[in-house]
Amino acid sequence: MAAFIIAAIACLVYKEDSLAALMAMFFAFLLWSHFKQSSILLASKYFKKGDLDQTERILKEVPNPDRLAKNRRGYYEYMQANIALKREDYELAERHFQIASRFPLGGKNDKAFVMIHLANLALRKKEKERVLAYTSLAKELVQTPKAQEVINKIEKEANSL
Numbered sequence: 001m002a003a004f005i006i007a008a009i010a011c012l013v014y015k016e017d018s019l020a021a022l023m024a025m026f027f028a029f030l031l032w033s034h035f036k037q038s039s040i041l042l043a044s045k046y047f048k049k050g051d052l053d054q055t056e057r058i059l060k061e062v063p064n065p066d067r068l069a070k071n072r073r074g075y076y077e078y079m080q081a082n083i084a085l086k087r088e089d090y091e092l093a094e095r096h097f098q099i100a101s102r103f104p105l106g107g108k109n110d111k112a113f114v115m116i117h118l119a120n121l122a123l124r125k126k127e128k129e130r131v132l133a134y135t136s137l138a139k140e141l142v143q144t145p146k147a148q149e150v151i152n153k154i155e156k157e158a159n160s161l
Contacts, residue, residue, distance in 0.1 A: 001030050038062045040072045047079050056083050074103030078114065085117070094121045112141035119154050131158035 008023035043058040062068065065076050081096030101114050115138035122130035135151050135158070142148050 001027055004030065036067065036069045037072055038068060038076075040068070040075050043079060044075055047082070052083050052086055055079055059083075071104050074100050074105045077103065078105060078110075081114075081117065090121055090124060094118065097121070107143075108141040109143045109147065112138045112143070112147055115141065116147065116150055116154065119151075119158075123154060123157055126161055128158050128161045131155075131161075 004023045004027040008020045008027065011017070011020035011023060039058050039061055043055050046052075046054040046058065059076065059079060062076065065073060068076055077096045077100035081093045081100055084090075084093035084096060097114050097118050101111065101118065105111050105114065115134045119131050119134035119138065122134060131154060135155050138147070138151050142151060
């Protein structure tokens with residue numbers, strides 16, 4: 001961003017107004033991109049490696065998650081939920097998973113796993129109706145046999161409540 005500002009100033013000094021305007025547009029685009037995209041991709045890199053501390057540090061740099069683009073907000077909430085889950089803060093994890101369920105994720109299977117996590121958290125609270133609601137939503141989205149197997153186990157446990 002600094003390079004675009006310097007280039008714009010240099011263009012103004014040399015009376016190149018159109019190039020200065022172009023540099024200002026590039027600067028504005030980068031600034032907009034920073035607030036809409038933030039560093040979610042970098043955080044997901046560490047998340048996939050299993051480095052939750054580094055992931056959390058990068059996610060804390062996001063100034064306002066509400067301003068993220070829709071496709072980034074889902075990943076942000078999903079990573080926050082998994083960090084809370086690993087730290088055994090189940091209330092916070094449930095809240096982040098619920099928010100993540102409202103935004104687009106990578107695909108149907110990712111959304112199914114959000115529903116599976118929500119069903120598991122409801123199962124911890126012994127809330128049978130919520131467990132069955134989440135598993136029915138997950139069944140509609142699931143694409144892998146392993147996920148289907150997990151859903152069946154959760155339903156079996158919920159029915160025994």
